Amino acid sequence: MSVEVRLPTVLRQHAAGQSSVKANGTTIGEVFEDLVRQFPLLAGQVITEDGVLHKFVNVYRNDDDVRFLDKLATPVTEADVVTILPAVAGG
Amino acid sequence: MLRISRANWQAIIDHALSEATKPAEACGLLAGELGDIDVKAIFPCANAAPPEKQDLVYELDSGDYLRADREAQANGWEIIGVYHSHTHTEALPSPTDIAQAPDPAWHYILVSVRHPAPVVRSFMIVDGKVAEEPLVLERPAAPSADSRH
Numbered sequence: 715m716s717v718e719v720r721l722p723t724v725l726r727q728h729a730a731g732q733s734s735v736k737a738n739g740t741t742i743g744e745v746f747e748d749l750v751r752q753f754p755l756l757a758g759q760v761i762t763e764d765g766v767l768h769k770f771v772n773v774y775r776n777d778d779d780v781r782f783l784d785k786l787a788t789p790v791t792e793a794d795v796v797t798i799l800p801a802v803a804g805g
Numbered sequence: 806m807l808r809i810s811r812a813n814w815q816a817i818i819d820h821a822l823s824e825a826t827k828p829a830e831a832c833g834l835l836a837g838e839l840g841d842i843d844v845k846a847i848f849p850c851a852n853a854a855p856p857e858k859q860d861l862v863y864e865l866d867s868g869d870y871l872r873a874d875r876e877a878q879a880n881g882w883e884i885i886g887v888y889h890s891h892t893h894t895e896a897l898p899s900p901t902d903i904a905q906a907p908d909p910a911w912h913y914i915l916v917s918v919r920h921p922a923p924v925v926r927s928f929m930i931v932d933g934k935v936a937e938e939p940l941v942l943e944r945p946a947a948p949s950a951d952s953r954h
Contacts, residue, residue, distance in 0.1 A: 805901030
């Protein structure tokens with residue numbers, strides 16, 4: 715299943731400059747595995763080495779932050795849009 | 806260099822002053838064209854840090870960011886930076902601000918409301934190195950021909 719993934723400006727350099735790409739999967743985690751297969755430079759940018767969502771990014775399925783859904787196990791369909799944005803914080 | 810309208814500059818200061826009464830840090834996003842120096846719009850966002858920590862830290866609300874990003878893209882812009890306030894310290898990026906800076910192409914506006922007169926400065930943060938940049942107020946639009954006498 716092919717899902718649209720929108721990338722923030724800071725990650726586009728790792729995806730041939732594209733702002734939106736297609737990736738396959740039935741969960742957010744599977745979609746990200748396919749994304750890294752297509753664009754190996756994205757490895758470690760969204761998912762940590764331990765296989766969890768990086769704390770420096772926010773990931774959304776349509777309007778919802780997946781941290782408040784089922785994180786990487788959140789299901790997706792072809793009708794969904796996955797958006798990655800930086801988590802912005804400071805002191 | 807970053808250029809901003811007087812209205813947006815004042816709106817950032819007003820947001821910082823209003824949050825300072827809690828006291829809390831204010832935060833928001835800057836939109837414009839990629840690689841351009843003009844801030845076309847600002848998007849005030851909620852500080853989603855735990856309430857008891859908001860006077861010292863900010864976490865930009867993730868839902869507010871998504872809405873700002875969509876509105877920016879609908880206008881042909883991107884998010885090109887972030888502003889936030891310091892309630893007790895100067896208008897300089899803190900070690901946390903530097904360590905967590907999300908994008909080397911972004912502009913980072915800092916507002917200090919520590920003193921009676923707010924101070925607003927802008928910085929670039931690349932690979933842990935901070936460089937201040939001139940923050941320029943846009944010249945008000947020239948009066949139209951009809952209004953000149």
